[in-house]
Every structure is written in structure tokens, then in C-alpha cells.
Amino acid sequence: MNMRILWASTALAMAAVAPAPAAEYNSNHFFAERHSLVRGPYVEFAEKVAEATGGEITFRVFSGGSLIPAAASLQGVRDGVAQVTYHAGTYTPAELPVENLIGNMAFYNTDPFVMAMASTEFSMTNPAALEEWRRNGVVFGGGYSTSEYYMMCNTKVETLADVQGKRLRMAGGAWSRFAEHVGAVPVSIPSSEMYTGLDTGSLDCAVTPGDSLDSFSLGDVVTSMNTLAIGNYYAGFLWGYNKAFWQGLTPEQREVLFGQMAYFLAKGRVEFSADVDKAIDSAIAKGMTVYKPDAALEAALAEFVASDEAALIAAAKERGVENPEEILAEFKKVVDRWDALLEGVDRTDVEALAALAQKEIYDKLDASTYGVK
The missing domain is CATH 3.40.190.170 (Bacterial extracellular solute-binding protein, family 7)
Known part of the structure; x- marks a missing residue:
């Protein structure tokens, strides 16, 4: 049917x-x-x-x-x-x-x-x-x-130069714009297709939380992970x-x-x-290499973050959102409020x-x- x-x-x-x-x-x-x-x-x-x-x-x-x-x-x-x-x-x-x-x-x-x-x-x-x-x-x-997004790859990706030209599975929106900002190629596919993409070589990296090494079995096809925190979803x-x-x-x-x-x-x-x-520790034990981003890659992310808000606002206006600047300002206030509320709270204490x-x-x-x- x-x-x-x-x-x-x-x-x-x-x-x-x-x-x-x-x-x-x-x-x-x-x-x-x-x-x-x-x-x-x-x-x-x-x-x-x-x-x-x-x-x-x-x-x-x-x-x-x-x-x-x-x-x-x-x-x-x-x-x-x-x-x-x-x-x-x-x-x-x-x-x-x-x-x-x-x-x-x-x-x-x-x-x-x-x-x-x-x-x-x-x-x-x-x-x-x-x-x-x-x-x-x-x-x-x-x-x-989600937790922070990392680059999980089937090839070595450590530096800004390494990222350029790579095909990165992205969640769309700001993530795709970041890929383009650093000279990579954003690929928008569902999370369920990340494994196949990495396994067949149609992807070089999946940009996704670390638990995906287990929950989506990416640990079987990933050989390296870069710890640059590329937002969360x-x-x-x-x-x-x-x-x-x-x-x-x-x-x-x-x-x-x-x-x-x-x-x-x-x-x-x-x-x-x-x-x-748990997933990252397990993947490391199985041979996955963890790389820290080089200074150029960190600088590229900071540069992108500083410039992307204008793109967010423009996209929202194209989709008919009235006063997106005010909406973002209100959202930031809520985020800042929770940043203060959670200061010092044990992040393992479910009851609290x-x-x-x-x-x-x-x-x-x-x-x-x-x-x-």
C-alpha cells in the first residue's frame, strides 16, 4: 500500500x-x-x-x-x-x-x-x-x-588542510555552512545512512555525537576522530x-x-x-585514533561562529519568520539563564x-x- x-x-x-x-x-x-x-x-x-x-x-x-x-x-x-x-x-x-x-x-x-x-x-x-x-x-x-558533534572519519583528519575537500555528513543548516567555510563538502543524509556512507567511501567523515560509534555502529568503519566541538543538535x-x-x-x-x-x-x-x-573509550581500545584540532582549524570555527548569525537571520526571513533578531535575543536569554541555573549542578545526578x-x-x-x- x-x-x-x-x-x-x-x-x-x-x-x-x-x-x-x-x-x-x-x-x-x-x-x-x-x-x-x-x-x-x-x-x-x-x-x-x-x-x-x-x-x-x-x-x-x-x-x-x-x-x-x-x-x-x-x-x-x-x-x-x-x-x-x-x-x-x-x-x-x-x-x-x-x-x-x-x-x-x-x-x-x-x-x-x-x-x-x-x-x-x-x-x-x-x-x-x-x-x-x-x-x-x-x-x-x-x-x-545531543552531545557535541565530532568528526568521525575513515581517514586521518587532524588539521584544517586535512578537512579541505573531505565529504562530511552534516545535519544541514549551520553545519553545512561550516563545512563550506572550511573547504569541505557537506553531505546531507539521515543518521541511519552514516555507516553505509563511511563503509563504501561516499563519506570521509560523519559529523555526529560520539555515542554514534556504538548506537549507529560507526566504530566498525571509523578509524579516527577529531575532537573539534562542532556544535550540538x-x-x-x-x-x-x-x-x-x-x-x-x-x-x-x-x-x-x-x-x-x-x-x-x-x-x-x-x-x-x-x-x-563509553563508545569513545571502546573505539579507542579497538584502535581508533583521536586527534585534537590544529590551531588553524580552531580559528576557522571561531571565525565561522562570529559570522554565521547573519546567515541564520537571513534564512529565517526568507522562510517568513517575523523579527528573527528578537527571537534569537530571547533564546539567548533563556540559554544564559540555564547556564547560570546549572552552574555547579552534578551532571550525573538525574534526580537533581x-x-x-x-x-x-x-x-x-x-x-x-x-x-x-
Whole structure:
């Protein structure tokens, strides 16, 4: 059956009914189940939500793109194929211009804990962001941030000269512009295709977090890694809910989801960092060489960061965003706020991080009106 027809027919069936007691709903993620953003924030999250609601909300977890492919996850949750899904905003720049605007500020602060919290708060409170979710038929539940992006290569890449001419898998947007800035060739492919690209030689490097050495098996095809921190990724959402589903919940049920999202926002981020460390250590033990960037490569990154904000603003205006300068200024304030809030907080303490997310984000939302009005 044609996939669009399948989605449409499924969506019509699901959209016709509001949530009912003891129903099973679909949750979707295109990463494999072993990934830190799936096993906690989706698999364990589903278990905890079912337990806390007495089985009134039960999510069936689809991972690895088995229900909805990566590029269609926004459409899939909007149409009711899934009631909650992960979505990477880079796949839908036209539909999510505000989210891609802030997502491309990936070099402003590369602390993944700060960016996970800040992107969540901003996307749940900023009027332009909220209007964007409303327009797309999605209720934003919570954000995330990957760890810092590194160059993981099948050849030696240490210096600026080494990077020039190399084919780099990039996440699009600012990352692609950075590749061009240093004389490399950006290649935009889904994360699921990084392994094949490196294995066949159609890629020289994948620019991705270190956990990909394990979660995407890149350790089998990567021989070197450069530790230049090329931003991190947080555009889109870790949990985006179908609007009809969300509006059919009771305020008490939404409060349960708020609490579980606060907890797994923290736990997913802690486990992501642990997975990065473990994967890099394992790859080094198997022979991967780690290079520090030379001074010229570091200088090129600094030069790019200083000049790229104008490109972000221009791209946002082309996509119809009003006052992108003001949006970026507000986003920076939120980022700076979280930078201060997280100063001195143990980045391995899930309970402390979750309590902070609950207090500073979710407790400030009204479960009777958020995503409803």
C-alpha cells in the first residue's frame, strides 16, 4: 500500500476518537531502541506513564523508524499515526522555521545539558514557537540536546588542510555552512545512512555525537576522530503530541506526562553523555585514533561562529519568520539563564536535574490550558 495512503487512512481512524480509558497509543522514534533517547525517554517512559495512570495511557513504542520514517515524523504525529513522536527539525525547515532558527544557534553554547533545558523552556513558552506548534497540529512536550558533534572519519583528519575537500555528513543548516567555510563538502543524509556512507567511501567523515560509534555502529568503519566541538543538535522535539490526543486528556493525565517528561529529559541527557564516553573509550581500545584540532582549524570555527548569525537571520526571513533578531535575543536569554541555573549542578545526578526541570519549566505550565487554548 502507498505509504501516504496508509498514513491518511490510519490518521482518519485515530483522529475520529478522543483518548479513552485503557487505550493503547502509538509512540514513535526513528533511533534504535538501544539509543539513550529511546530506551529511557520512550521505553521506560511508556512503562512509567502506564503505571502512574493506572493503565489509562499506554504507549506502544515503535523504534528504528518502524512506524514512521524520520523525515515524516512531524506529519505522522500531526495526522495521528502516532500520538507522540520524536522529530528532528532539520527535516522540516519550511514547516518549523522558528525551531530551525534557534536550532542553528548550535555554536552559541555547546553544553548539552544547558541546551536540552533551554530549548525545552523556550519551545514551551515563546509565543512565536508556540504558534508554530499550533500551526503544525503538534503540542510540544519536551526537548533534548545531543552531545557535541565530532568528526568521525575513515581517514586521518587532524588539521584544517586535512578537512579541505573531505565529504562530511552534516545535519544541514549551520553545519553545512561550516563545512563550506572550511573547504569541505557537506553531505546531507539521515543518521541511519552514516555507516553505509563511511563503509563504501561516499563519506570521509560523519559529523555526529560520539555515542554514534556504538548506537549507529560507526566504530566498525571509523578509524579516527577529531575532537573539534562542532556544535550540538536540539532542533525539533523529544516529545511532540498529536493535538487531538493531548486535548482529550484530563489535566491530571497531563500532569503525569509533565512529571515523567521532566524526569526523562534529565535521565536521557545523563545517559547520552555516559554513552558517549563509553563508545569513545571502546573505539579507542579497538584502535581508533583521536586527534585534537590544529590551531588553524580552531580559528576557522571561531571565525565561522562570529559570522554565521547573519546567515541564520537571513534564512529565517526568507522562510517568513517575523523579527528573527528578537527571537534569537530571547533564546539567548533563556540559554544564559540555564547556564547560570546549572552552574555547579552534578551532571550525573538525574534526580537533581529532573527536579530543576520540573521546578523551572513544567511547574510553571497550566495543565488545564497548555496545548489546549
